[in-house]
Amino acid sequence: MNEMDRLVQLVIEGEEEEAAALAESIVPDHDPSRIIDVLTETMREMGDKFEDGEIFLPELLIMSDALMAVMDVVEPHLRADKRQEQVTVVLGSVLGDVHEIGKNIVGIVLKANGYNVIDLGASVSADDFINKAEEKNARVIGMSSLMTTTMGQQKKVIDALVEKKIRHKYRVIVGGAPISERWAEEIGADGYAEDAFKAFKLVKTLL
């Protein structure tokens, strides 16, 4: 098994520290964007397995941790121009909602695919979403809501964008267990995705 295969294996097994250490040792001799490409492909394959019900959230979570650890090592080695081209995506779980697992995986998949992801965390107010998106010149705002009691907050953010007359500047995507295509349409979002991998495809289509 070569070093790249070994790295992929460690990421799949969620061996965070070992994966980071191996990345550290191979990054001087490898093109860093090639390492990221290979790991992105791995995540895509894992995304398919997740959709097919072959792996579940626990597996995806440990993999994501390992992938992030590798990204932290590799990213500083990327050429500066590669980083500047990035599209900025602002992500968060809406006000009153602390469910972050799905949203975090969306962030990781987008990051692995070259997006500049600004994750505002959980229970993010409409003002925080909008101020951060404006400040960072984001093109996409992604909102997660896992509860019927908080899904209404997604609409509040979109309404606030409309009120500020800046709705056209952003592609707004929504997700979460109670969310559907129909809901996205009703509140005036640009799109809905069922899981992190579909969210990535959605962002690509929207831009």
Added chain:
Amino acid sequence: MVEGMTSYERVMAVLEGRLPDRVPVILQNRDWVAKQLGYNLDDIIQNAEKYVFSQYSCLREYGYDSLNDLSGVHAEAEALGTRLEVKSEWSLIVNEYAVKSQEDVKGLRVIDPYKDGRLPMILEIIRQLKSLGGQDVPVMCYVQAPLRCAAMLKGTGKVLKDMLKKPEQLYQLLEMTTICQIIYAESMIKAGADIVFVSDPISSGDVISRGQWETFAYPYTHKLVNYINNAGAKSILHVCGNTQDRLDSFASLGVDALSIEEKVDLSSAREVVGDSVCLMGNVSPEHLVSKNMREIKEDSIKCIEDAGQNGRFILSSGCLMSPDTPKNNVRAMVEAAIEHKY
């Protein structure tokens, strides 16, 4: 046809496998009823009387079939040391988890429902609901499944990763939450609860595999359900999301009913579990907000036709109802239940 049952008789009939006079309706309502009375979440989790009044007045107005004590959002985890915070009108969130290290697990003390956190108030709510409902209306209370409680003590992400990385640590925490949930359930049954609604969003097929359910949830939930059954109360298991691949395992827990979300088709659920267990569900909470009265009535009729042809069915929403649900959509569900003839 059986004539004129009380709500209590109707619900017990379907849970025990007898034909009711009509389809019973249990609404998973906490925030919705509060909003009808002009209250917010903060009001109802701090004031037993307001909570009870919101439940009782909506029951009288809309004519569904149970009084619910669903006020105990994360109350068990709070009693064990997790700190909560009311954030926005309808949301109570975790501020700080009780378990940050394995040392903290050893430090956990079994809960005392008569002393700890909001639990005494929850018991008081059950007593008041029971005295209002009397012989006619069943009181349903809510307890988190042991795995769910563990997640509320340590964080869901950590608990999920423990399944692969540190299962021994997770088993220790689950042993503890199982004892706590049994003691808590016992206190609620003693206070007058007729039905215990056991909720476990983690055991969804959208989150963990069937194997992980069988290892980290089944044995602990099974102990809790056995206890509830032996104490003479009815048990309903609610697991969110797609659970099609494990419904047979859910049914084998010995629960009286399975409450399932709209991601599972009720007719295929019926095929899996046969007539062995009552099914409850599954009008989409999102549709309840966005669809109109006619559409909700059609959805409700479809649910009844899919799972309720021979009784053994409770019409409900697939999960907790949104406070933004229009009144007429609740009326539509009750109308559909009343108009269906056995």
